[in-house]
Amino acid sequence: MTASATDPHAQTLTATAADLRIARYAAIAILLGVVEAGFPSPIPGVKPGIANIITLVVLWRYGWRDAAWVSLLRIFGGALVLGGFLSPGFALGLCGGLCSLAALGAAQYLPRRWFGPVSLSLIAAFAHIAGQLGLARLWLIPDNGIVRLAPVFFGAALLFGLANGLIAARLLRPAPEYAEETAI
Template sequence: MSARVRKLTELGVLTAVALIIFVIELQIPNPFPIPGIKLGLANIITVYAVYHYRAVEVAALVTVRLLLGAVFSGNFMALIYSAAGAYLCLIGMLVLRRWIDEKHLWMASVFGALLHNTGQMAAALIMLRTPQLLLYYPFLLLSGCLSGAFTGLCAQLITSRLKKKHR
């Protein structure tokens, strides 16, 4: 199998896994009364991919996951908020990977989660023109720190296990 086909297959599998995680997470009721707060478990795959693939490849993975996620959830309006958050997060993590090594990728994940929430908030402010939404922002940032640390630690665990397997 050529290297190109292998990489495309790997990215396809990662996208499918991220989408499956996303669909499963949709079934978990949100225990918080604040819209936009969720674990974001599919981002485990994104964080892993940021450290193992080229930027354009990770952007393609994120784009396909966002589009298919909107189809499977039936919520196309959420696509605007998800995309704003996901792409700001992706850009930030791609920049951060220059300074934060793979052994500390959980830190990049925390920053990514904060950027994701910032992108979502910016999209909501632009779309809804309701400044009162900013009252949610501190809660989103707190939840982003916690969920970003969790997803980052999961991605770091996966990375270290895969390295041991390939030795």
């Protein structure tokens, strides 16, 4: 960056095509997260999680490693943009995101002919809620009464996981005539 040409320790960082791609997708995901934060939620903790559509698209096209980068960049970047970094909500989101990525790591091997993006979305959404509720039970609300909230959260995961999965499936639907030009 500011290192002079004579500095023997000077290093040049070159962004590869994959780096640029990840950055681009993460930027879209952060933007979607910011847009979503503008909508009021009827129940605290219940959010559509539309940024996960981007994670699904990246997973489908470029594999789990890129999807993990985009997802984590979105969680950290989104927290910095919205001001929730290291807050309890951030911890819950991070725990949910990590559980979600772990589940996707296993689910990516499902045969694609039979299991499309909707399956991955539902699995990711359920893992996300399970991670969030698990951390909440262990740390924030150490009481089993939280179980009574679980059906509400998992019901939301079903609804939004299905919706996000359908949107991702629509974006990823093969369209031979103009497939190359419509890549987002």
